[in-house]
Amino acid sequence: MARYLPLIFKNCWRNRRRTVLTIVSIAVSMCLLGVMVALYHAFYLSDPAPDQALRLVVRSRVSLTVAIPRSYQQRIQQIPGVREVMIYSWFGGTYKDNRDAKNQFARFSVEPEKLFVVYGELTIPEDQKKAFIQDRTACVVGRDTANTHNFHVGDRINLTGDIYPGNFEFTIRGIFDSPRASDVMFINKEYVDQTLPERRRGLTGMFDVLIDKPENSTRIAEAVDNTFRNSPTETKTESEQAFTVGFLSLLGNVKMFLMAISGAVMFTILLVSANTMAMSVRERVREVGVLKTLGFAPGAILGMILGEACLISAAGGFAGYLISMLLMAFVAKSPFGGFLPTLRLVEPSVAATCILTAATIGVMSSLVPALSASRIPIVQALRSTD
Amino acid sequence: MAIPLAYNLRNLVVRKTTTLMTALGIALTVAVLLAILALVNGLRTTLSTSGDPLHVLVLRKGSDSELVSLFARAQFQDMKFKPGIGTGRDGQPLASLEMITVINLGNVDNPNGVNVTVRGLMPAGIEMRHGVHLASGRWFDPGRRELVVGRSVAKRFPDAQVGKKLHFGRGDWDIVGVLDANRGAQDSEIWGDVNQIVADYQRVDTASSVMIEATDPVTAAALVNDLNNDRRLGVAAMSEKEYYDLQTRQAVPIEFTGIFVALIMAIGSSFAAMNTMYAAVSRRAREIGTLRVLGFSRFSILVSFFVESVLLSALGGLLGCLLVLPLNGLTTAIGNSNFAELAFDFHLSPQIMAAGIAFAIVLGVLGGVFPARNASRKEILTALREV
Numbered sequence: 001m002a003r004y005l006p007l008i009f010k011n012c013w014r015n016r017r018r019t020v021l022t023i024v025s026i027a028v029s030m031c032l033l034g035v036m037v038a039l040y041h042a043f044y045l046s047d048p049a050p051d052q053a054l055r056l057v058v059r060s061r062v063s064l065t066v067a068i069p070r071s072y073q074q075r076i077q078q079i080p081g082v083r084e085v086m087i088y089s090w091f092g093g094t095y096k097d098n099r100d101a102k103n104q105f106a107r108f109s110v111e112p113e114k115l116f117v118v119y120g121e122l123t124i125p126e127d128q129k130k131a132f133i134q135d136r137t138a139c140v141v142g143r144d145t146a147n148t149h150n151f152h153v154g155d156r157i158n159l160t161g162d163i164y165p166g167n168f169e170f171t172i173r174g175i176f177d178s179p180r181a182s183d184v185m186f187i188n189k190e191y192v193d194q195t196l197p198e199r200r201r202g203l204t205g206m207f208d209v210l211i212d213k214p215e216n217s218t219r220i221a222e223a224v225d226n227t228f229r230n231s232p233t234e235t236k237t238e239s240e241q242a243f244t245v246g247f248l249s250l251l252g253n254v255k256m257f258l259m260a261i262s263g264a265v266m267f268t269i270l271l272v273s274a275n276t277m278a279m280s281v282r283e284r285v286r287e288v289g290v291l292k293t294l295g296f297a298p299g300a301i302l303g304m305i306l307g308e309a310c311l312i313s314a315a316g317g318f319a320g321y322l323i324s325m326l327l328m329a330f331v332a333k334s335p336f337g338g339f340l341p342t343l344r345l346v347e348p349s350v351a352a353t354c355i356l357t358a359a360t361i362g363v364m365s366s367l368v369p370a371l372s373a374s375r376i377p378i379v380q381a382l383r384s385t386d
Numbered sequence: 387m388a389i390p391l392a393y394n395l396r397n398l399v400v401r402k403t404t405t406l407m408t409a410l411g412i413a414l415t416v417a418v419l420l421a422i423l424a425l426v427n428g429l430r431t432t433l434s435t436s437g438d439p440l441h442v443l444v445l446r447k448g449s450d451s452e453l454v455s456l457f458a459r460a461q462f463q464d465m466k467f468k469p470g471i472g473t474g475r476d477g478q479p480l481a482s483l484e485m486i487t488v489i490n491l492g493n494v495d496n497p498n499g500v501n502v503t504v505r506g507l508m509p510a511g512i513e514m515r516h517g518v519h520l521a522s523g524r525w526f527d528p529g530r531r532e533l534v535v536g537r538s539v540a541k542r543f544p545d546a547q548v549g550k551k552l553h554f555g556r557g558d559w560d561i562v563g564v565l566d567a568n569r570g571a572q573d574s575e576i577w578g579d580v581n582q583i584v585a586d587y588q589r590v591d592t593a594s595s596v597m598i599e600a601t602d603p604v605t606a607a608a609l610v611n612d613l614n615n616d617r618r619l620g621v622a623a624m625s626e627k628e629y630y631d632l633q634t635r636q637a638v639p640i641e642f643t644g645i646f647v648a649l650i651m652a653i654g655s656s657f658a659a660m661n662t663m664y665a666a667v668s669r670r671a672r673e674i675g676t677l678r679v680l681g682f683s684r685f686s687i688l689v690s691f692f693v694e695s696v697l698l699s700a701l702g703g704l705l706g707c708l709l710v711l712p713l714n715g716l717t718t719a720i721g722n723s724n725f726a727e728l729a730f731d732f733h734l735s736p737q738i739m740a741a742g743i744a745f746a747i748v749l750g751v752l753g754g755v756f757p758a759r760n761a762s763r764k765e766i767l768t769a770l771r772e773v
Contacts, residue, residue, distance in 0.1 A: 017664060018661055018664065018665070021657045021658075021660055021661045021664075022657075022661060024653075024657055025653070025654040025655070025657035025658050025661070026654070028650055028651075028653045028654040028657070029650070029651060029654040031650070032647060032650050032651065061490070062488075062489055062490060062554055062555075063487070063488040063489060063490050063501050064488075064501070065453060065487065065488055066487070066587075092454055093448070094448055094450070098450055099635075160447075160448040161448060162446065162448045162449040162450070162454040162455065163454045163456075165446060165448065165456060232556065260421075261418065261647055264414050264417065264418050264651070265651065267414055268411050268414045268415065268651060268654060268655060269654070271407045271408075271410050271411040271414075271658070272411055272654065272655070272657075272658040272661075274407060275404055275407040275408060275411075275658060275661070275662060276658075276661055278403065278404065278407075279404065279661070279662075279665045283665075283669075
């Protein structure tokens with residue numbers, strides 16, 4: 001087979017325009033498939049990043065919007081394997097005007113002294129961390145938020161509360177870096193508590209639990225939920241990754257959406273490449289006759305045509321994978337990136353999926369024309385004028 | 387003189403496999419675009435039929451969804467007797483104190499459950515929602531732990547059927563009826579007595595929002611101003627229509643993603659169309675030469691091949707419309723501003739189909755212009771000699 005390789009290359013290059021057009025159209029479709037596969041992989045298959053694997057989110061079983069008692073904190077803390085439990089609530093509120101999407105960065109109220117313990121992957125200068133812990137009206141913002149709004153340490157941010165009514169003024173005491181998108185702001189729960197009536201102070205939206213080993217996460221999650229079973233407020237505990245994916249499902253049926261688009265893309269490539277191969281084989285019938293006269297066996301001819309199709313579509317698949325890497329880098333940087341589990345840009349399984357799918361589609365699409373070409377009688381092939 | 391259209395049509399028929407494959411490629415691209423547009427259109431239709439211009443929704447200042455709004459009962463008493471509020475059958479003002487919360491229900495697609503809106507409301511609240519009527523069963527009795535579920539909720543969740551019980555808050559609730567909001571957002575809600583629901587959530591003094599009905603549109607606008615300017619109340623009022631219109635902005639990311647995907651696929655399929663047309667040009671070199679000898683100008687050859695490409699893609703566009711047709715009327719759901727799901731139907735309008743065919747024709751134009759130019763530039767003698 002290897003000795004036919006030069007001939008296969010020559011054949012690929014005989015109609016350069018067509019080859020280039022085919023490669024580009026496969027590459028463009030494949031890059032979409034690459035993005036879909038990468039997203040699917042990140043949501044449903046990938047192992048969480050080491051820091052994420054150590055965090056569980058505890059919330060009310062009824063829904064995210066029902067608060068749970070803070071008194072649960074002590075009892076969760078006592079479960080073996082739990083290292084830290086942090087009170088963690090969605091603060092919401094309005095910054096300037098909600099109609100502008102860039103003003104809608106996430107805002108959480110937390111326990112400042114625990115924040116950088118539970119979120120070990122966040123980096124912040126030591127003095128800024130201290131200032132955040134000491135100042136009740138302090139806040140810290142992610143690098144992305146700081147860049148979008150040109151915030152500096154010492155600036156003040158005014159928010160109008162909704163879940164927590166009132167006008168709040170915060171001083172930025174620190175800007176932290178995160179390995180992921182960081183369009184987020186953390187504030188001190190004490191400051192929020194002061195504005196609340198007595199009966200709401202003892203509640204929290206969620207608990208963020210730091211555990212000792214990733215393999216304990218299922219056991220601890222069950223232990224937490226069992227502790228509060230049959231109480232007026234039952235809990236639902238899940239890994240941070242599962243929590244994020246569940247949150248995303250609010251956008252609609254993501255899994256189905258990814259599958260449907262991937263399916264349409266693959267079918268389109270199949271059509272494109274089948275069409276091209278059929279055209280190029282039809283043009284060459286007479287040539288096949290000459291090859292046969294020279295003594296090439298039908299199997300060799302079949303192999304050459306299949307090889308050509310495979311080569312062209314694999315090239316398209318590879319180019320598509322490269323483009324999809326660029327696109328994913330763009331997606332990870334977008335505000336949407338904050339919802340995503342960690343994305344590794346170079347994901348071997350995505351590359352393999354792209355190239356192998358493309359190559360398989362190439363072989364499948366050229367099978368019919370290749371078979372008919374290899375089976376055609378010499379005389380008929382030589383007589384063909386098309 | 388122009389080359390007759392029949393020439394192009396026959397050429398497409400002769401090469402039927404290639405024609406069909408290229409057209410199918412375009413059809414799929416168009417189908418993806420149309421599916422997304424139909425989805426967004428369905429969502430917009432649902433949201434725009436949900437709001438009544440006479441209704442005024444009152445939330446706490448700073449809240450932009452009912453779920454995060456908090457409302458004291460005392461405020462409601464002050465507000466009830468504002469001028470311009472309609473009068474109900476019982477002689478009371480048409481104002482309803484409402485409480486919104488969400489509960490988690492599971493179904494086949496989502497075994498972990500999705501959020502569904504529960505709305506507690508007063509009898510006036512039912513009376514003023516003219517678009518909502520009972521599909522089966524009966525309304526809940528005030529003072530009892532009874533629920534009426536929306537049509538979409540009943541359709542999508544096996545647990546939400548008349549005669550069954552739902553467990554949330556402090557205990558079980560009986561489902562006694564199904565409401566039909568004529569595809570409005572209320573079809574995705576579960577309704578019950580507001581006093582029962584606030585009691586279960588230990589929020590006796592507070593609810594989420596107030597819905598009032600004005601006597602006419604002018605009064606409604608005046609009422610909105612009046613409420614917004616009343617510093618004593620500290621509330622934000624807007625017409626219900628405006629509230630739902632604001633929610634349509636969540637369709638923007640879906641629309642954006644869909645158009646982006648369709649555009650990328652369009653590059654792929656317009657290149658495929660280009661490939662097909664180049665092949666057609668090179669296979670018909672001798673024909674082109676003959677046409678030139680017969681006296682057809684370069685320009686008419688250019689036009690002819692261009693038209694053929696457009697015909698091919700228009701066929702693809704039509705096929706694409708046929709492919710998405712079964713989607714029309716299919717129900718799906720999306721998260722709404724209350725963190726709960728909002729069910730709606732795909733809605734394929736004639737305008738959307740026209741947009742799809744126009745999109746296909748653009749693909750054909752892009753894919754056809756270079757091959758057509760190539761064909762028109764052939765020299766007569768070399769063209770005749772080509773094999």
